[in-house]
Each structure stands twice: as structure tokens, then as C-alpha cells.
Amino acid sequence: MRAMVYRGPYRVRVEEKDIPPIEHPNDAIVRVTMAAICGSDLHLYHGMMPDTRVGMTFGHEFIGVVEQVGSSVQNLKVGDRVMVPFNIYCGSCFFCARGLYSNCHNVNPNATAVGGIYGYSHTCGGYDGGQSEYVRVPFADVGPSLIPDWMDDEDALLCTDALSTGYFGAQLADIVEGDVVVVLGAGPVGLYAAKSAWFMGAGRVIVIDHLDYRLEKARTFAHAETYNFTEYDDIVVHLKKITDYIGADRVIDAVGAEADGNFLQHVTSTKLKLQGGSPIALNWAIDGVRKGGTISVMGAYGPLFSAVKFGDAMNKGLTLRMNQAPVKRQWPRLFEHIRNGYLKPNDIVTHRIPLEHIAEGYHIFSAKLDGCIKPIILPNAS
Template identity: 65%
Template sequence: MRAMVYRGPYKVRVEDKPMPTIEHPNDAIVRVTMAAICGSDLHLFHGMMPDTRVGMTFGHEFIGVVERVGPSVQNLKAGDRVMVPFNVYCGSCYFCARGLYSNCHNVNPNATAVGGIYGYSHTCGGYDGGQAEFVRVPFADVGPSIIPDWMDDEDALLCTDALATGYFAAKLKLQGGSPIALNWAIDSVRKGGTVSVMGAYGPMFSAVKFGDAMNKGLTLRMNQCPVKRQWPRLFSHIQNGYLKPNDIVTHRIPLDHIADGYHIFSAKLDGCIKPIILPRAS
């Protein structure tokens, strides 16, 4: 299959890789119909995320069609059109039982630090992502959902991270971002206030003023978005016309040209806000 492959900082290309296989009875293989480059993928692209290994395929935002399923999968079948949250999670551990899917303890050897994320370095479990023609989806009965018939593909794609994470942030009134933004929040919030952090917080240089936060008596709240918990309300908002996620999409790029897509997005060229990758357009 054709897939985006990381070759070092600022170096990605499309290569032939072996087709993913069913490795566990709960796996599914999904033929990717659409993926996206996320702003947090640029941390990987720039070489700023620990343990990002040469040969890895990025992409934690993707949708597709189920190609085949393992013998234990009950809720999906070949041909189903599915959306896959960026969180890889088991659905049964202490954290998953409480809806904290981004904190799953069974999907990553580094689970004491971070849960599992598709295409986001071996720090996050080493799962290849969806910027490819096919992807292996573990725990297929708990992560993916069948896309509603009324939902547009691009809207479904953006629900897998960008929209869900933004909604998670907005409803909790969170402040986050770069070290500058976090330090600004710590400086600006009143004593005894709350600063919350979400999104991608991987690069090791992102030091913030924890001493100041302690001295001001601040409460710090933070987490990766548990994507699937956001879907019921997001689906309702989209169906009722309150949200149109694909309004932010500016570029639609064939998989074979993904290196150009990363360059355009990273350099903020051509008004690029959200690039979508089309495997079958290559």
C-alpha cells in the first residue's frame, strides 16, 4: 500500500509499505478514504516529539471503510463507513470505564505518561496512523463508530479530533497552546483561579511557570480530549446546522503530494488552515 513515511525532521515522503494485518481478534483493517494533517502533526514533522521513529506513518484524523475484521469484532463488518477517534483505547480499564479514553492504561507501554494515539510516535504507543491507504484499528468494537448516513465525510473527519478537541476546550473554557500562551495564562489568571491545558503537549522544551502557579494557589487542569464522549452533542449540533466543521478546510491534497501539504501547512503558505489528504486521489 502507499503511505506517508517519516524520514527525519522536515522530511516526509510517500512509499510502499506492507499492508496492515489482523494482529489481534479485536482488530479491524480500514481502507482510508480521507485523512487530515493536524496542527499537532507539525510537532512530529519538526522533530520535536520524543521517540518519533524513521519509517512511522502519521495521521490521527481519518475516516474510511472497513476492509475486514478480526473474529472477535461484533459491532463492525466489511463495508461499514466509519470514523475513528484519535484515541486508541481498550474500553474496559479503570480509566475507560470512567470515560477517560485518552488515559487508557492498556494500549501503551508508556501508559503512566500518556494513552495511545494513532500516528503519534512511539511515546504514544507506536501505532501507525491514517495518512495511508489502509490502517489497522485495534479494539474495533469500542473506538470506531459508523458514520451517520446524513453526515458529510469531511464533517465526520473533523470530528475525529479537530472539532471534538475544540469543543472539549470551549465547553470547559480552557486556556492552552504554546509555552507563551500557558505562561500568559498563569500570569493573567487571578489568585486561586484555574488554568487548564489541552491539545498536544509533547515537546520537552515547553517549560511553564509552575513555581508561579504554586505561589498564586492556582488549580491546573489538563488532559487530551476523550473524543467519543463529545460525539453525541457534536452530532446534534451538526445535524441541526449549528456547526459546519468543513468550513475550515482550505486544501484537499492527494496522498502522493503529502510532502507538499506538510510544507504548505508548516510554512503557513497559501492561506492554509486545514489540509485534507485523499488517498484515492493520488
Template identity: 60%
Template sequence: MKALAYQGPKHVEVVTKPDPRIEHPGDAIVRVTRAAICGSDLHLYHGLVPDTRVGHTFGHEVTGVVQEVGRAVTTLRPGDRVVVPFNISCGSCFFCERGLTASCDRTNPNSQIVGGVYGYSHLTGGYDGGQAEYLRVPFADAGPFKIPDDMDDDSVLFLSDILPTGYQAAEMGEIKANEIVAVFGCGPVGLFAAKSAWLMGAGRVIAIDSVDYRLQFARRFARVETVDYTQVDDVVAHLREMTDGRGPDVCIDAVGLEASGSLMHKALGVTMLQAGAANVLQWAIGAVRKAGNVSIIGVYGPPWNLVPIGVAMNKGLTLRGAQCSVRRYMPHLLEHIRAGRIDAKAVISHRLPLDDAAKGYHMFANKQDDCLKCVLLPNGGAA
């Protein structure tokens, strides 16, 4: 099959690889119809995720058609259309029983930090991902969600990751009625976090970014107030001024380790071999009101991250962060999509054949051509 393969930092190619095969009785093989490029894929692309091996296939946002099932699979049959959560989860361990499928104990032998993830380096188990023609799906009865016949793949693709991720980000902020929410980052996760903040009853939602086309889209799609942090002297002070001097009630970090905007963090990120820059988290902790909530959904990696934990402690903040446990959100968010409350596919800006994946990564990483979300079509389909 054809598949994207990592060759080194900022270098991916489409190569020919053996088709995946059933390796455990609960596996299924899915023929991929849609595979999105995620903002967190850029951390892999830039070589910032430990144990990213040459030849690895990225891709954890996938819809497809079941091609083959292992002998222990009972709920899926060849021909079923599915959207696959980015978490690989068993459904029956200590964590899955509590709904925390991102922390599954049975799918990642390489780390205690997180459960298995498709196409996200050997740190998360070493599973090749879905930016390919076919994908091996372990524990196929526990993870994949059947796509209703009345829904198209584009409409449900983002149930795999970014929509539940944005929703969980807002949920972790424990938003109460009429609270003021600041969302750092106007990428797709930030946009869905902003939308979700409204669903949870926020009174004001303010989105912060530096890229003009993303700020414009955020105003249209999520109906938020926006701040271009490159146009203000001090984004923390600016947010306080916007909120009567108190600061937002909730700050959501939807950027993560590849934040720009701080020379100090960038320099230290290189010299201290930190996993990127934590300046957005610093802004969030600085801007939020005392006794407020900071929700961290942007991805950070080990080993070090400069975080003002002393400030957080003294202000009495609640910090919550997590990888999204996608499975528990899928039915609820499907209904929001079906009812028209969330137009998930509106964030798609580019559809490309798999052969153009390298071009897609370059465009997405450099924010060219107003790129917001790039979806690959490994087996053809409407472009």
C-alpha cells in the same frame, strides 16, 4: 499500499508499505477516505516527539470504510463507514470505564503517561497512522463511530480529534454564564474551543494569534474579538486592559509546545532540550484573573517545560490539561453538526491527494497559501 513515512525532521515521503493486517482478534482494517494533517503532527514532523522512528506513518484524524474485521469484532462489518477517534481504547479498563479513553491502560505498552494513539510515534504505542491507504484499528468495537447515512465524510472527519478536543478545552475551563474566555491560538483546535465557549454561555470570547489570515478567519467563523500579539507591546497587560484590569476568567492554551513569540523560550528549548517553548502557557497564567482557570489543550512533551508554577500557585489558579477522550463527545457533537450549530468542515482549506502529502506538510508548517487545515485523500475523492 501507499503511505506517508517519516524520514527525519521536516522530511516526509510517500512510500510503498505492506498493507496492514489483522494482528489481534478485535482488529479491523479500514480503507481510509479522509486523513487530516493535525497541528500536533507538526511536532512529529519537526522531530520534537521522543521515539519517532524513520518509516513511521503519521495520521490520527481518519474517516474510512471497514475493509476487513477480526473474528472477535461484532459491531462492524465490511462496508460500514466510520470515523475513528485518535485514541486507541479498549472500552473496559479502569480508565475507559470512567470515560477517560485517552488514558486507556491496554493499548500503550511504552508509556504510563498516555494511552495508544494512531500514528503518533512509539511514545504512544508505535501504531502506524492513517495518512495511508489503509489503517489497522485495534479494539474496533470500542472506538470507531459509524457515520450516519445522511452525513458526508468531510462533515464528520473532525469528530476524530480537533472538534472534541476544542470542546473539551472549553469544558476544562469550567466556563460559567457570561464569563470572559481568552483562547490562545487560532488554529482549528483554538477555533473549535472558541465556538464551544459560546455554546457554554461565555459572555465574551477573545482569540490571540499572530497570523493575519487566521485572525480574520477566527472573526468570521467563531465571531470572536481578536488580538494580534505581535502588534501589542505586552499581550498579558493588553488582555488585562481589555477586561477592566482583572484578566479573563478562563484562558485556554490551544498552541502547545511550538509556540513562537519568546526568544528566551526558543533558546532554552534548544539548549536545555526542552520539548519546545511554553511561552503561551506563561501568558495564559499571567493574564488570567486570580482564582481563574487555565485549560491546557495544546500538546506539550517531556522532559522539561518552563512553567511559572509559583505564579499559578499564588494566584490560586486551577490548571487542567489533558489529551481529549474523544469517544464520549462524539454523539453530542454530531448533533451540534447535524443541527448546524457547528460547521466543522468550514475549517478545511486544502484537500490534497496522498502523493502531495509532503507538500501539504510544508505548506501547513509554514502557514503558506492561507493554510488552515489540510485533508489528504488517500483513495481519491472530491478534491
């Protein structure tokens, strides 16, 4: 099969790899019909994620057709069209039993925190991802779901991570009717979080970013107020000013560690891979939310040191809520919103790229060229 393969920082290419085999009776092999590049893939692309090994295939957002099933798989059959959440999880451990699918204890030998994730380095289990023609799907009776007949393929694809994560971020914020909600970051997850905040009763939604084309999308797609932080001496002071000098009720951090690394990495070329990254957005959230407010974090942070203003958060009486999204838990409600026409996930898709051109796709997305917000990868495009 053809698959995207990592060859080192900023170096990806399409190569021939063996089609993955069934390794366990609960496995399925899925022929990928559509995948996506996620903002968190850029941490891998730039070499900022520990234990990202040469030869790995990225891609944790994908849909496809079941090509083969293991002997104990009961819920899927060959030919089924399926959407696959980015979480790999067993469905039966202590954490899965509590709906914490992203914290499954049985799918990642490094599972001090996160469970398994497709195509996301060996710190997340070492599973190859879906930016390829075929992918092995473990626990096939647990994760994948049939794509509803009425759902567009691109909408189904976006439910496998970006939309579900943005919606989860709004859920974590504990929005109460009339709240002022600030979203930091106008990438796909931030856009979906801003849109979802309205569903949960927000009275005002504000989006902060530094790219004008993404802020324009926040206005048209998420109907948000927008501010470009490069135009202000101190964006936190501005946030206070436009919220009666009290602060926002809820702040959603959809940025996380910058995907292009931090100052120390660039200056020293350190090999420590400080994926903890710069916590600028999180500190803005701590400073910009009101006392007693809530901060929701779904931006990607790593396990290492970050200089977070924890004392300020404590003294302000803040609630901080965070996790990787348990994707499948969000689907029933999201399906309702999509079917009723309140939400069209693929409105944010800007680029559709054949798998053969995925290196160019990564470059466009990474360098923020051509107004790129969300690129989709087509394995079988002619």
C-alpha cells in the same frame, strides 16, 4: 498500499508499504477515504517528538470503510463507513471505565501518562496512522463509530480529533454564563474551542494569535474578538486593560509547545528533543487569567522540563485542567450541534491534497503558506 512515510526531520514521502494484517481477533482493517494533517503532526515532522522512527506513517485523524474484521469483532462489518477517534483504548481498564479513554492503561507500553495514539511515535504506542490507503484499527468494537447517514464526510473527519479536542478544551474551562473567555492560538483546535465557548454560555470570546489570516477566520467562524500579539509590547498587559484590569475568567491554551521547536534546540541542535517546549502560551494564560480563574490546556506539551510559573498559579488560586481529549465522549453532543446546524466543522478546511502530494502539504501547513488552516488528505484522489 501507498502511505506517507517519515524519513527524518522535514522529510516525508509516499512509499509502497504492506497492507497491515489482522494481528488480534479484535482488530479491523480500514480502507482510508479521508485523513488530515494536524498541528501536532508538525512536532513529529520537525523531529521534536522523542522516538519518532524512520519508516513510520503519521495521521491520527481519518475516516474510512471497513475492509476486514477480526474473528471476535461484533459491532462492525465489512463495508461499514466509520469514523475513528485518535485515541486507541481498550474500553475496560480502570481509566477507560471512568471515561478517560486518552489515558488507557492497556494500549501503550510507555503508558506512564498517555494511552495509544495513531501515527504518533513510539512514545504513544508505535501505531501506524491513517495518512495511507489502509490502517489497522485495534479494539474495533470500542473506538470506531458508524458515520451517521446525514453527516458530511469532512465533518465526520474533523470530529476524530480537532473539533472534539477544541470542544473538550471549552468543557475543561468550566465556563459559566457571561464569562470572558480567552483562547490562545487560532489554529483549528483554537477556532473550535472559541466557537464551543459560546455554546457553554460565554459572554465574550477573545482569540490571540500572530497570523492575520487565522485571526480573520476566528472573527468569521467563531465570532470572536481578535488581537495579534505582535502588535503589542505585552499582550498580557493588553488583556488586563480590556478586562477592567482584572483578567479573563477562563483562558484556553490551544498552543502548547511550539511545533517548530524552541530556542535551545535550534541553537545547539540538541538531540535531547525537549518536547516540553516553550511554555510562553501557558505563562500568558497564568498571567492573563483573573485570580480564582480557570486555565484549560489542550495544546500539546511533552514530558520534559518547562519553566512554568507554577508559584504564580498557586498564589492566584487558579484551577488548571488538562488532558488529551477523550474523543468519543464528545461525539453525542457534537453530533447534535452539527445536525441542528449550529456548527459546520469543515468551514475551516482550506486545502484538499492528494496523498501523492503530502510532502508539499506538510510544507504548506508547516510554513503557514497560502492561508492554510486545515489540510485534508485524499488517499484516492486522481
